[in-house]
Amino acid sequence: MAPIWSRQPFKAIYIAFALLVKVPVLLLLSLRFLFPTFRPIPNLTFRITLFARLVREYILFQAQTRHNEKSAVEASQSKAKDRFAKAQTGDATLYTDVLEATQVIKPAEVGGLWYPGPPPLSEDLQDEKVVLHFPGGAFVIACGIDLNGRMFSPFVLKELKADRFFLAQYRVAEGPSTRFPAALQDLVTFYHYILSLGYKPCNVLVSGDSAAGNLAVGLVRYLEQTAVLPLPAGAMLWSPWTHVTKTAGQDYLKETNVYADILAPEILQWGVDAYLPETGLSKDILPYVSPLHHPFHTSVPFFIHSGKAEGFCDTIRVFAREMSAVEGNRVRHHETDLAPHNSAFSHLATGLTAAIRRAFEDAQEFFDEQA
Structure with missing residues (x-):
C-alpha cells in the first residue's frame, strides 16, 4: 500500500x-x-x-x-531533440522463456539519449564501439535524464574509448503492466535496437547501475540461456543491487555502511513492492530478480564496480566472488575507497572524479585483456 x-x-x-x-x-x-x-x-x-x-x-x-521522476525524464528527452531515439519492439520470438508476453505485461516502445550525438544513418557502424547503459532507480524511479548522461558519458567516450554512448530508459514499475519482466523486456528491446543499427556485438558493452546493474545481469543471463540475440562484448555493473528480497528495506538495514550511504530503505521496499511479480518468485524467475547466490556461466566478461562506503558493498563482493568461482567466467571487481553508492554519477559532488576515472581506466584495461 x-x-x-x-x-x-x-x-x-x-x-x-x-x-x-x-x-x-x-x-x-x-x-x-x-x-x-x-x-x-x-x-x-x-x-x-x-x-x-x-x-x-x-x-x-x-x-x-511516490515521486518517480518520469516527467523529468520525458522533459529531458524532449529537449534533447535529435539525440533522443526510440527503440521499437522486436519480433515476439525475442521475448521468450521468463520474458514471454502476457495479456498484462507486453514489450513496449522505449526511448533513450545518444552521446555525443546519434550515429549517422549513412555510415557503416560495424567498427564503432558503443556503450548501452541502463540507469538505476530501484526499479521505480526514472533516472534517464540528460544530466546523468552528461556525468557518465565523458568517462565512456574518453577512458573506455567508445564512439557512442546510449542512455536507455526502460519502463519503471508503477502498476500491473510494468512489473517483472517489463523492464527486462525493455533491455532486450534496446539491445536489439543497437544491433539493428549495424553495430557488431563484439563492439557493444552493456552497462547498468544500481537496480539496472541487476537488470544488466538478467539481460546477459537471458541471452546466454535463450540465444535469441548474439552476446555483447562485455558487461559493466556499477553498484549493482544484487540481493533483492520481499523484505528489502529491513534486509538493507542489516548491511554495512547503511547509515553512511545515500540509499534509504524505504526506496528499496517501494521498489520490490512495485516490481516483483504478483504471482510470486518461482525457481525460474528468482535468479533474474536476485542474482546473489545464483551465479551462472557466461562467456561475457563482467566488470563490477562498488564503493567501500556503500551499503551494498558486502553483497557486491559476494556476488563478484560467486561469479568468479564459475569455471570459465572472467570477472574483475574494482572497489573505490570512500565512495558511496553510485559514485560514478556523483563524482563532482563528492570530489571522487579522479578515483572514478581510475575505475573506468581499469575497466578498459580489463576489456582489452579479453579481446
Missing part, C-alpha cells in the same frame, strides 16, 4: 514538514559532521558525508511521496 504522503493534501503537508523541520535539522547535522567522530564513518570526508545525507533525505522524499 502506498504511503499516505503520496496523496494530496498529505503530500503538500509532507513537503511543508520537510521545509520547516528537516531543513533546520540538516543544517544542525552539517555542523556535527564537521567533527569526524560524529560521522557515520569517521574517515569519510565532510563533503561526502554531507552529500550522502542530503541525497538520502531526497530519496526518502521520493519514496514517501
